[in-house]
Amino acid sequence: MESPLKIVIVDESPVRAAILKDGLREAGVSQVIHLEATTNLLARVYEIDPDVILIDLENPSRDMLEQMFQVSRIVKRPVAMFVDQSDTASIQASVDAGVSAYIVDGLKKERMKHILDLCISRFNAFSKLQSELDRAKTALDDRKVIDRAKGILMKAKSLTEEQAYVMLRSAAMNEKKKIAEIAQSVITASEMLK
């Protein structure tokens, strides 16, 4: 039985931190602490005394953590960057995913590898989720625009909803544009002609 790991996550995104926390729990790490604020970050890290620190690369606090490597009296335990010279593939994957890891000396490499892989996949899953959300939001916005344009056409030309949609769609096909783009021009034009 390995000793229980204590992991600190420094991430300004609470959603991503929660996703990561879940993953770590499933992997059997029960002590996961999420730190959000920059204020007194080092003091809190020393207080918690974690085995592993995970930080998102968009976090300006990363340079503060680098201070822990310094020879200093206030450091309780030496903390070292996980990645060693031979592990360029791992560091590349983690930087790509947007996460960096720091561990205390002496933690088993295989165990850390497992945690980092998990981190990378969760961070990638999060950005996929983020872009899906963005896409969904755009789709919703597009539908609103199309609905408004349909309304304008129905009123101006006494069309049914279906006829208005067919008109937008054929204009889009003729001009090789998206229906939402045509719809937006209809809205703009009608506002200018008001």
Added chain:
Amino acid sequence: MSTRLRIGFIPLVDAAALIVAVDKGFCAAEGLDVELVREISWANVRDKLNIGMFDAAHILAPIAIASSLGIGHVKVPIVSAFGLGINGNAITVSPDLYAAIKAAADGDLLDPLVTARALARVIAERKQKALEPLTFGMTFPFSTHNYDLRFWMAAGGVDPDEDVRLVVLPPPFMVDSLANKHLDGFCVGAPWNSVAIDLGIGHVLHFTSELLQRVAEKLLAVRAPWAAENPDVMMALVRAHARAADYIEDLGNRDEVAALLTAPGRIEVTPELILRTLDGRMRVAPDGTVRPSDRYLLVGRDGAARPDPVQAAWFYAQMVRWGQAPLSNDLLAAAKAVFRPDLYDAALGPTAPPPVSEPADGIGAFTGPAFDPDDIAGYLAACRRPG
């Protein structure tokens, strides 16, 4: 056929030559298609340069050396054929600490030895009253800011590891931390001192050029093997940056340069803050007092862009002095090899040497022994002798 490059930078005024080289089209004229990537931390810049996600980077000179020596992180040899700036930092303190130093001073506050000794008295008094140690902010363990602060404090008899707290903070947070009294002072580059002064929450005590006349600040750095594999691109980069540095130093171009530097995605402060830094007309007190300096930040003038291995040796000496690196001839040689004047000369041909008014030892410290790049042990021993 143009060469595509990704170059990382931190939004600071000393990224000027890089930003102008790209946005003014000097890189394009050399056949380089450069994508500038703004970063949020020095650790990110270092890692992305080290693993090849950046071809080159705007980076603190001591980080390039630490990376080459394998201190504090993975060992990746870095070289630079172009210096992005000499000097450019200042020490700012809170109004409370300024008042305390002023009260304890026995001479001109413009004299760093006077302020350093006054600081030592302030600290002794605080110890007697069992008050918390003073806390100073700097940007990175391997930074000019760290070494500047330590050099100044030590000159007054303050032990920077025992008598004060030195903490790393991202520059944008320094100003807030000074305002809410988490910090008593900080050493940082432009534009952050000016931001604190304009908010009325700090006094500039010293420009670091008043402590050390000539210290390399940021480098345009690349991985050593990359430089060897891409000699033509290296030459093109140096030429484009030399043109940019000359352009910036031409007073007639300053407004245009300030507009380029403050464009979206670049530094994003007001052009006026940039001009103050480039022109060396810094406000130093909340009442608007201006302290002119002709060496606040040297972008390309006086031989500032030509990498000088003496500077690299001085950084290595600081790393040894403050316990970051062991002393060895091999490490000293490796540190010096980061700065490549030979590559600079290969790209530009013979250039004018620094004027004779520049410090004879290449550094020009306000106190202590002259620097000797070939005898670090002797230099450090002389530093430790009470002056």
